Amino acid sequence: MINIESKTEEGICELMVGGEVDASSSIHLDNALSEALSDHKKIIVNLTGLEYISSAGLGVFMSYLQQIENESIRLVVFGMKEKVQEVFQILGLDQLLNITDTRASALGIIEDASV
């Protein structure tokens, strides 16, 4: 089961992804991320409630990296549980994404980047 919510405050879109992202549910993450990327230049992805992610979910993030770079979109992921972060680390994907611990730090990075 996957839960996704989004809200936008002061020009920053926050995507909250919780539950489990697998080959069955990753389509919802894909749709939400695609929508956020088409409407916003500053996005924070809140993974505090994420319990599980498989390659299908990792693949969703990977597939938008090029767009993020091409369109100078700022996207910061935060709040991953250790077991989830380890999955990103296995293949080194943590090096390709902007990942931080807390929401405050994610917002800091987003604002800093906009200077």
Add this chain to the structure above:
Amino acid sequence: MHQFKTSCKREKLREIREFISEVLKDIGFSENEAHKVILAVDEVCANLIIHSNKCNPTECLEIYVEDNKQGVVTFDIVDYGIGFNYNNYKEPNLEEIVRKRKKGGLGIMLVKNIMDSVEFSQENNKNVCRLMKKFHVKK
């Protein structure tokens, strides 16, 4: 020997993970250790359900888990679809995945990283993926 049989639907992946989680807990895996092993089994099952069996719910998937009591657990994942030719498998390049905006190709890479051994074999119309994982036996 623990076994689980299910149909080739993506929605079954969650039940598969729950089954593997219970078995690993019984065997004595720590939660952290179990998380990655569950992921590896999920990846193989997702591939078999989606690619080998085209999500056909009338096809079945069988999982057998054996603990040899000496720190090695073996997973046999059996299906009857189009066999995966592991010999032809070429590890994708991460940069290429990013450049081509591909969503797939990472699953088997994860499995190979997590498990100590990964083998695919075919016998008549039956395909078996055997995964092995060494673990620390709790005294």
